[in-house]
Amino acid sequence: MRSKRWKGLAVLHVAALATITTAAVAQDMGKLLATGGVSQIEGAGGGGLTPWALITGYGTRDSVGANVHATLVRTQDYELKSAGVAVGVGDRLELSLSRQLFKGTGAALDGVGLSQDIAGIKLRLAGDAVLEQDSPLPQISAGVMAKRNGGVTGLPGVSSVTQLGARRESGIDYYVSATKILLDHSLLLNGTLRFTKANQMGLLGFGGDRRDDYQPMLEASAAYLFNRQLVGGVEYRMKPHNLGLDNEKDYYDAFLAWFPNKNLSLTAAYAWLGDITVLNPVRQKGFYLSLQAGF
Structure with missing residues (x-):
């Protein structure tokens, strides 16, 4: 049932993305440079690790904006690649699709592969982080990320994350984000509250032997x-x-994002990602690179 629900949501996303992209002749790129954020590692508009309340792209309330992204995270023993597409509609609604590929490059998980597909929806509920500079109210958005794990490769006798202790292969994250841009101080502040059962974002499934709520x-x-x-x-x-x-x-991460124009951005970061498995209790850290192109 969960698999059918995820597939239905993904089909709706593909149809909506195709329709909106075809209608992109109406886009005006009227938002300020960098206010669309970059592509978060799960596909939503925001920072690298966490979604923001901002809607992706540079389309204003009478327009659309869209982008594609490719991201690479490389630590001592692991590599994570992410790629996807996102569309912002009327600076109100955001739709995204992304795919993550994880590969062990050393230590206990050398040669092991994991993957997942993510379909996301975000809706701006209140506020405008750019236009409402005189208001203490931040921009507030709510979002959903439907995730489906693609299984395990390279580990003898194991093909599913449920064999590693996860309760299920698919799940849904729910989140609310609040973003405030202080133009006078050149500062952006964001807070997100996420409700999740995902293990390592979902790459190791959802729920487990310790908790499943x-x-x-x-x-x-x-x-x-x-x-x-x-x-x-x-x-x-x-x-x-x-x-x-x-x-x-x-x-955790520390990042620099360069926006040469509204069609391109490049983000570089150094990330601290903690342990991945008790079989290799090494705190993983390394670089993060992401390229985004769109309008």
Whole structure:
């Protein structure tokens, strides 16, 4: 039932993305540079680790905006690739599709592969982070990420994350984000509350032998605009600990994002991702690179 529900949502996303992209002749790219954010590692508009309340792209309320992204995260023993597409409609609704590919490159998980597909929806509920500078109210958005794990490869006798302790192969994250842009101080502040059962974002499935209930996870971002094209900041993402096999830790990063124009952005970060498995209790850290192109 869960698989059929996920497939139905994915089909709706594909149809909507195709229709909206075809209608992109109406886009005007009227938003300020960098206010569409970059592509978060699960496909939503925001920072690298956490979604923001901002709607992706540069389309205003009478227009659309869209982008594609490719992201690489490389630590001592692991590699994660992500690619996807996202569309913002009327600066109100965001739709995204993305795929993650994880590969072990050393230590206990050398040669092991994991994957997942993610379909996301975000809706702006209140506020305008750019236009309402005189209001203390931040921009507030709510979102859903439907995730389906693609199984395990390279581990003899194991083909599903449920064999590693996860309760299920698919799941849904729910989140609310609040973003405030202080133009006078060149500062962006974001807070996100996520309700999730995902293990390592879902790459190790959902729920586990330790817990199998939704938990509230806090996420936060702070970014400073050095100039119109260069943004730097830090991010934090709280993580659950559902699996006995995975001593999951919170994520952190420090990033720089360059926006040469409204069609292109490049983000570089150094990320601290904690342990991945008790079989290799090494705190994973390394670089993050993401390229986004769109309008």
